Amino acid sequence: MISLHSSINLSAVADLHADLLQRGVLVVDDSSMHRYSAQLCLGAFGIPRVSEAANGKIAVDQLSSQAQQPAVMMLDLEMPVMDGIEVLQHIAELPQKPAVILASSSDEVLISAVATMAEALGIRLLGAFRKPINPADLANALSNYRAVTTAPEADKQNLLKPDLAQLEQALQRASIQVFYQPKLDLSSMKVAGVEALARWKNAQGDWIPPSLFIPLAEEHGLIGELTLSLLDQILQDMNGWWEQGHYIPVAINLSAKSLAEFNLANEIIQRVIRQGIPAHFITFEITESALVVDLPSALATISRLRLKGFGISIDDYGTGFSSMQQLSRFPFSELKIDRSFVHGAPDHQYLRNILKSAIDTGIRLGIKTVAEGVETEAELHLLQSLGCNQAQGFLLARPIPGRELLGWIEHAAQDHISYAKPVSLDR
Template sequence: MISLHSSINLNPVADLHADLHQRGVMVVDDSSMHRYSAHLCLSAFGISQVIEAANGKAALEHLASIAQPPAVMMLDLEMPVMDGIEVLQQIATFAHKPAVILASSSDEVLISAVATMAEALGITLLGAFRKPINPADLADALSSYSAATAAPGTDTKNALAPDLAQLKQALERANIQVFYQPKLDLNTMQVAGVEALARWKNAQGDWIPPSLFIPLAEEHGLIGDLTLSLLEQILQDMNNWWEHGQYIPVAINLSAKSLAEFNLANEIIQRVIRQGIPAHFITFEITESALVVDLPSALATISRLRLKGFGISIDDYGTGFSSMQQLSRFPFSELKIDRSFVHGAPERQYLRNILKSAIDTGTRLGIKTVAEGVETEAELHLLQSLGCNQAQGFLLARPLPGRELLGWIERAAQSQTPYAKPLSLDN
């Protein structure tokens, strides 16, 4: 499971979550040699509580016999008695689940499929690797445990969940604000635009996840009001940027319910005209799933916006099941590649092939390609080599309020960061 033939020094890994030391790690693998190698590696990282199981059945029996599960389970997929897929299906039913690191000698496509299954089952997945796992990859996976467990749990999310009255009040007071994540041109490494993201901080100072308030707005017919409220803020910010000589294009998400609202296109067009912003500086991002909710309404809204000069982006491209069909029937100007095809692509040939295919599709259709979720230099360089037009992600910039965007560009320019050059009307 672990390759110890590496130049990495097996020293204790700094900043591992306390749970890893207190609750330990379970290694489930039918190979005694792989279990031994994993045990040595974990011990070298400073983890003394290491539990071994030779198959899935033995692992589950041990979990049933203890009050608290280990923090992490390193799980092989190919095992006698009970394979790793069965183990994942079983632990998904547990009230308290260990986080999981998958290891397998199978091909990368199969490993990726099982990883997707695990996440869909609600299991915290720290990594999925082909055997033998490099100690550096294992260290990274274990280090991410803190971030994984820091995500709000069900109880925390329930406590943050707003009710309808709170949402209405937030809309009336414009408390749901816009943050912007910069996108970079991968040829010039200049700012090519920003994506507008909805952010809501409640009266207690807690950030309410969009996954909680956007479905609430959709359920109660307020998604159009939310969209227009955000658009008004965006247009004001754009005018402020223009006054400072920064002509920054903005991308805005439109939900499936928004597309079905008959008068929304008119409201958008009127507001943009009133603020004097050219339509081609604004792109509306629409997910593939939104396109099949109400096809006639979606076609009408998208076509009207495109007719007026707005950009239309197909968001999360590749996550649906009819991408080529959607590209042929909708007037898209941009193809946005989902993070799931960017992450791990430098190391996995099949992901590189999918990524290249998506970029080539955009090139053949003459539309812009944008990759989201770029977090490593290797991902950035791969996208550049494949001819992707633009990218965004935490490696490049995190979302920030509109009032801070110009300052961010100025600070980056002073530090001679190449992508901080001012934009002009000619860009």
Template sequence: MISLNTSANLSQAVNLHENIHERGVMVVDDSSMHRYSAHLCLRAFGINQVYEAANGKLAMDQLGQLAQVPAVMLLDLEMPVMDGIEVLQQLAELSHKPAVVLASSSDEVLISAVATMAEALGITLLGAFRKPVNPTDLADALNSYNSGICPLDAASGDAVSTDVGQLKTALDRARIQVYYQPKIDLESMRVAGVEALARWKNHQGEWVQPSVFIPLAEEHGLIGDLTLSVLDQVLQDMNSWWDQGQYIPVAINLSAKSLAEFNLANEIIQRVIRQGIPAHYLTFEITESALVVDLPSALATISRLRLKGFGISIDDYGTGFSSMQQLSRFPFSELKIDRSFINGAPARQYMRNILKSAIEMGQRLGITTVAEGVETEAELHLLKSLGCKQVQGFLLARPMPGRDLIGWVEQDLQRKSTICQTSSIG
């Protein structure tokens, strides 16, 4: 599973989350040699709790007997009795499940398909590789475990439930706050802008996931109110930043239901004018799926906003079924490449080819390419080598309140620049 020529000083580059040290890692592989090499590598990383299983059934039986589930499972795909795909399906049924690193001798296309399946099942996937796995790739995968812990950015345990009454109250009392995740220009390593993200901590102090309250807002006709509430907070924060000499562009997400609201464009335009913010400092991100819900309304809203000078970004590019058609229909100024095309690309040639194609598409159209969900240095350097313009992700910055952003900009840019200067391009 793991290449045996592990660098002696590689452990110095591994900064593992405490959960991995406390709960350990399980290696599931029918090859005793691969289990042994993985065990040695994990020990070199300072992981003392390492479990082993020779097939999927033994692994699931062992999980049922342990007092706490290991933090990570290194999972082979081709195994007797129960293969890795079956293991993933069974893991999806567990209330507490490990994050997964896939390793297989299968071809890259099959590994990628299984990786997509795992993520669709709600499993935290840290990496998917062909055997033998390079220790550096494994280190990057384990390091990225940190990105799955923050309650603002990933589900932790059971999702907090809510209802439309609580949502209305939260909107009325301005309890849904805006956090910002920086986007970094890969040439200058300076902040190119931020994405505004709605965050809601209920009256009990629990974080309600956006995947819970945004569909609820759409279902009950509150998505327009939520969108305008986010916009108002963004404009207030932008004026505060401008007072401090920081002119930071902001991207705001628009849902499919928002695009269908007849007066939304007018409301946005009027509020921005009242606050005195030039339109070109604001970009509205729209997912591909939103563009096919109500095409005439979407075209009308997007075209009006673009006409007034706002940027329009196609979000999660490549996850829909008509990307080329959407690019030809809508006046986009930005193309955001989905995380699914970045994860694993440094280690897989065909994934790099797909990623390169998306970036070149943006270049040919003269629009900015932004890669989202960047979690490893290898991904960062690959994107830079391919000519991607901007990146965002946990490697560079987590979402933060507006009051913290200026401090981050002033104190943290030097470290981000060091990442590109001290590491070799992948």
């Protein structure tokens, strides 16, 4: 399971979480050699408690009989009696689930599929690797245990979850603000535009995730009102930038529910005209799933906006089931590639193939391609080599308030992006 020929960097695991050191690791593998190499490596990392199981059935029995579960399970997939996939299904039913590191000799596509399944089951996945695991990769996976165990994210989100009255009040007071995440042109490494993102800080000073208030707005028919509130802020910011000579295109997310609102397109068009912003400086991002909610309404709204000169982007491309034929029915001007195909692509051939296919799809359709979620220089360089047009992500810039955007353009490049200096766009 562990490569015995790789050197072990103890500094990488010098600060493992105390809970991990106390509860230890369970190694589940039918190969005694792999169990032995894993035990040696974990011992070198300073983990005193390492237990073993020769197959999945033994592991499940151990978990059922022990009062204290191991903190982490290193799990093989191909095993007799009970394979690793069955073990994951059993773990999902436990009240206290160990975090999991997958290790398998299977191909990367299968490992990735099982990893996705594990996360969908609510299992804390620290890493998924082909055998033999490099000790450095194992060290990085174990170091992730700190973030997983010290942040009770579900409990925190339950405390932050707003109700309808709070959302209505926030809309009345315009408390839901717009932040902007810059996008860079990958050929010139200059600012190509920004994506507008909704951000809501409640009265207690806590940030409420969009994943909590956007569905609430959709459920209660307030998503159109929220969209227009954000649009008004965006248009005001754009006029402020223009007065200072910065003509920055903005992308805005449009909910699937919004596409079915008959008058929303009219409201959008009228507000943009009143503010004097040319429509082609604004792009509406629409997810793949929105295209199948109400096809006639979606086509009508998208086509009207496109007819008036707005850009239309298909967002999170690759996570739905769009075919080339379906894409050709809509007047898209941009294809936005989901971050799940960007993350890990430099290290995994199958992800590179998917990423290349998505970029090639945009090229064949004659539309711009934008990759989101770029977090490493390797991902950035890969996107450049594949011919992707634009990118955004934490490597390039985090979302910032509109009042800070021009300062970022002028100053933040030399502080945070060593390989580019963004400049304002030409009108």
